[in-house]
Amino acid sequence: MKPVRFRYEAPHTVEEAVDHLSAAGIGGKALAGGQSLVPMMNFRLARPSVLVDLNGIAALRGITVAENHVELGALVRHQAVADSERLRHALPVLARTASLIGHWGIRTRGTVGGSVVHADPSAEWPAVLAALGAELELVGPSGTRRVPAGEFILGPLTTAIETDEILARIYIPRAPAPLRCTIEEMARRPGDFALAGSVAVHAGQEIRWTFFGLGGPPETVAVAQADRQDEAALRQQLTERVAALEVTGDMHGGAEWRRRVAVAVALRAWRQIA
Amino acid sequence: MVATEERVAITLAVNGRDEQVSVEPRWLLSDVLRRECGLKGVHVGCEHGVCGACTVLLDGEPIRSCLMFAVQAVGHQLTTVEALGTADHLDPVQQAFWEAHGLQCGFCTPGMVLTARALLDRNPNPDEETIRETLSGNLCRCTGYQFIVDAVLLAAAKRAEDAEQGA
Ligand SMILES: Cc1cc2nc3c(=O)[nH]c(=O)nc-3n(C[C@H](O)[C@H](O)[C@H](O)COP(=O)(O)OP(=O)(O)OC[C@H]3O[C@@H](n4cnc5c(N)ncnc54)[C@H](O)[C@@H]3O)c2cc1C
Ligand code: FES
Ligand code: FES
Numbered sequence: 001m002k003p004v005r006f007r008y009e010a011p012h013t014v015e016e017a018v019d020h021l022s023a024a025g026i027g028g029k030a031l032a033g034g035q036s037l038v039p040m041m042n043f044r045l046a047r048p049s050v051l052v053d054l055n056g057i058a059a060l061r062g063i064t065v066a067e068n069h070v071e072l073g074a075l076v077r078h079q080a081v082a083d084s085e086r087l088r089h090a091l092p093v094l095a096r097t098a099s100l101i102g103h104w105g106i107r108t109r110g111t112v113g114g115s116v117v118h119a120d121p122s123a124e125w126p127a128v129l130a131a132l133g134a135e136l137e138l139v140g141p142s143g144t145r146r147v148p149a150g151e152f153i154l155g156p157l158t159t160a161i162e163t164d165e166i167l168a169r170i171y172i173p174r175a176p177a178p179l180r181c182t183i184e185e186m187a188r189r190p191g192d193f194a195l196a197g198s199v200a201v202h203a204g205q206e207i208r209w210t211f212f213g214l215g216g217p218p219e220t221v222a223v224a225q226a227d228r229q230d231e232a233a234l235r236q237q238l239t240e241r242v243a244a245l246e247v248t249g250d251m252h253g254g255a256e257w258r259r260r261v262a263v264a265v266a267l268r269a270w271r272q273i274a
Numbered sequence: 275m276v277a278t279e280e281r282v283a284i285t286l287a288v289n290g291r292d293e294q295v296s297v298e299p300r301w302l303l304s305d306v307l308r309r310e311c312g313l314k315g316v317h318v319g320c321e322h323g324v325c326g327a328c329t330v331l332l333d334g335e336p337i338r339s340c341l342m343f344a345v346q347a348v349g350h351q352l353t354t355v356e357a358l359g360t361a362d363h364l365d366p367v368q369q370a371f372w373e374a375h376g377l378q379c380g381f382c383t384p385g386m387v388l389t390a391r392a393l394l395d396r397n398p399n400p401d402e403e404t405i406r407e408t409l410s411g412n413l414c415r416c417t418g419y420q421f422i423v424d425a426v427l428l429a430a431a432k433r434a435e436d437a438e439q440g441a
Contacts, residue, residue, distance in 0.1 A: 002302070005298065005300055006300055008282075008343070034343075034346075039323050042322060055346060103326070103412075104336055104389065104411055105329055105336040105389065106323060108336060109342070191411060
């Protein structure tokens, strides 16, 4: 099928984009990489009356590696993250995350910001950004606010963003020492959405796992580091923690099976950073 | 809000030529390349980004032309399979697909060939695993993929040979 008719706006500044979205009200939609929105428009699951194309806004681009943080413009493409030498040194988990997303021809267009705002429960970026304690900078008609990534996702395809707000930049804190952190997932084929995935962060006294692909927003569990030599005990602990999470089954597998996969990928991640 | 039916006049840089077209903003790049520019090598399979048949190169990188509006492509260089070779002078990638039996019905072939070409332009000597990962976004219902992988390996060898002879 084909999209319904819409008015197309291609602003050059964030302020203009916000003005267009405010004026359009409920019918307005921002367009970033189009890798989630355009399929929905092609099938008429999304029928915006005004489409505000963000791709011409220079202020939404750019990767900055500073001493204490990494800053990504919302429009940074997945492939640019995967290819960035600077990011590979600063925070290698970002490149690994990007390379898990879809396929080359998806990653060349799809953006980090679009993935977070789309908030697919199986998407990698919301979980990784929550696990790393990232902050999202939102710009709206009344100014700029920052929201922790872990509080931004409210549910499947639902976030704290207002219809007239733009996600402008993403700030990811960076420890002075290299962070022991990785992401693992299980998908039916490489590039498919994850059936279950986990981001593991070695956080000093404890290890934290942020799970995605279980049906809801990313959820984090922590286990004290003292247990880490004993994999059987850890598996038991993780199984108990994952049992308490809300998990939805679908045509690819039931909730119980997904919980087992979640524990398996969590352990796989842990073996790399323990 | 009444959505507009108005057309906009745009210029697309396709295969080294400037194409003036008049489009509705909602028209997909894939449809405009096929209907307005007559480039029927752009195949349309799924229209939701899954099959890769509609792959074209945007500034040298593969993209899904079914997930982009034609109005967004202004100012970018587009390449479709029509630019690669002619029936008499096939691109080394096309020649290799022929010789290695990398196609049967041919529906996936333009997307496969363009993705392979973009890969070899970045990485002239990819290993089999890299080729498989790179082509994972292009579905083929006929060949079982092995001959396509063989074709890309053969194309890499041919291009190396051509480069040596040219040098
Ligand atoms: C075949 C296929 C496989 C895929 N596999 C994966 C996968 O494995 N993992 C994964 O995570 N994703 C996957 N994706 C989705 C892909 O990552 C998308 O890039 C991403 O979900 C959306 O980003 P986008 O830039 O394309 O956003 P768009 O599609 O342009 O927009 C998505 C939504 O976000 C809003 N939006 C976008 N940017 C902003 C902004 N800056 N401010 C405010 N609102 C904004 C839009 O209005 C829209 O509602 C896949 C897609 C396809 C087609
Ligand atoms: S038609 Fe574009 S990906 Fe299938
Ligand atoms: S040759 Fe028929 S789909 Fe690939």
